[in-house]
Amino acid sequence: MPELPEVETIKLQLASVLLNHTIKSIEVRFGRIISGDANLLIGKKIINLRRLGKMLLIDLSGGWSLAVHLKMTGRLVYKKVRPAFAEASAGKEVREAEKSDINYDKDKHTHVVVNFTSGDRLFYHDQRKFGWLRVIKTKEINELPYVAGLGPEFLSSLTVKHFNNILKNSRQPIKQVLMDQKKLSGSGNIYANEALWCAKIDPRTKANTLSDGSIASLFHCFETILRQAIKWQGASSRNYRDAFGQKGTVQKHFEVYEREGAKCRRCGTAIKKIKLGGRGTYFCPACQR
DNA sequence: AGTATCCTGGAA
DNA sequence: TTCCAGGATACT
Numbered sequence: 221m222p223e224l225p226e227v228e229t230i231k232l233q234l235a236s237v238l239l240n241h242t243i244k245s246i247e248v249r250f251g252r253i254i255s256g257d258a259n260l261l262i263g264k265k266i267i268n269l270r271r272l273g274k275m276l277l278i279d280l281s282g283g284w285s286l287a288v289h290l291k292m293t294g295r296l297v298y299k300k301v302r303p304a305f306a307e308a309s310a311g312k313e314v315r316e317a318e319k320s321d322i323n324y325d326k327d328k329h330t331h332v333v334v335n336f337t338s339g340d341r342l343f344y345h346d347q348r349k350f351g352w353l354r355v356i357k358t359k360e361i362n363e364l365p366y367v368a369g370l371g372p373e374f375l376s377s378l379t380v381k382h383f384n385n386i387l388k389n390s391r392q393p394i395k396q397v398l399m400d401q402k403k404l405s406g407s408g409n410i411y412a413n414e415a416l417w418c419a420k421i422d423p424r425t426k427a428n429t430l431s432d433g434s435i436a437s438l439f440h441c442f443e444t445i446l447r448q449a450i451k452w453q454g455a456s457s458r459n460y461r462d463a464f465g466q467k468g469t470v471q472k473h474f475e476v477y478e479r480e481g482a483k484c485r486r487c488g489t490a491i492k493k494i495k496l497g498g499r500g501t502y503f504c505p506a507c508q509r
Numbered sequence: 510a511g512t513a514t515c516c517t518g519g520a521a
Numbered sequence: 522t523t524c525c526a527g528g529a530t531a532c533t
Contacts, residue, residue, distance in 0.1 A: 291515095292516090293516090293517080329517085346516090347516080347517055347518075348515080348516040348517055348518090349515075349516050349517080350515060350516065392510090458519090497510090497511085498511075498512070
């Protein structure tokens with residue numbers, strides 16, 4: 221699922237409800253999904269939430285952290301405990317929302333449950349089991365291979381100058397460079413497709429042949445699109461849900477992603493789908509050059 | 510640079 | 522039944 225905006229959304233939401241909560245117990249229902257000793261986190265308090273690339277970090281007291289990578293279908297869903305007396309007075313709107321939601325406690329794809337002393341719970345749910353959690357010392361996070369290999373981040377450490385330099389040094393198709401977390405971190409398939417449409421660049425273009433102007437335009441498109449995507453709480457074209465179990469709304473605004481055959485909103489030409497680096501790639505064959 | 514792989518489920 | 526899916530890695 222999640223690219224930078226989706227993980228950022230979850231981070232911001234969890235930070236709004238989970239800071240200073242103390243872990244009471246952890247239920248591991250599918251052992252392979254988590255590495256390290258989950259019991260080490262019992263009694264620890266959540267002191268910070270961070271994101272590194274597409275990885276979420278929950279920092280706890282005592283120098284321990286819980287690293288989470290959602291990969292394709294992972295979800296982290298927070299459920300506040302609701303006292304029995306609140307049940308009867310819950311608004312109709314709230315009950316409707318819950319009806320359409322999964323019962324995360326009972327669902328077969330819930331693999332880890334973190335219980336807090338408050339009674340609140342955090343569910344790790346992952347249909348395809350590609351994601352992972354890792355209990356790790358906070359000071360050792362930078363040694364994780366995934367973290368050590370991350371390139372500069374969109375919306376933070378990446379400057380247009382650095383972006384230009386990275387692209388000028390790669391002969392790969394631009395879309396593949398944008399998705400390579402070792403070169404640039406944060407973008408995945410959806411936002412690479414969308415940003416290339418925005419900047420009117422053919423995804424197959426060799427990165428090192430792009431003009432400075434095109435690169436500057438692409439950088440600006442990325443910043444704009446990623447910021448807007450965070451405001452829209454991410455893209456739920458399929459499995460993604462935010463930390464409250466809700467869908468994001470970015471998918472309502474896709475220009476090319478999953479729009480094969482539909483008309484380009486800029487020039488009316490049918491959006492084309494090809495395979496690039498093994499991934500579905502959508503673009504307008506007329507206005508992306 | 511390509512392709513298989515970890516998994517499950519929805520759509521064609 | 523086959524193909525496809527917001528990722529990343531380990532192979533050839």
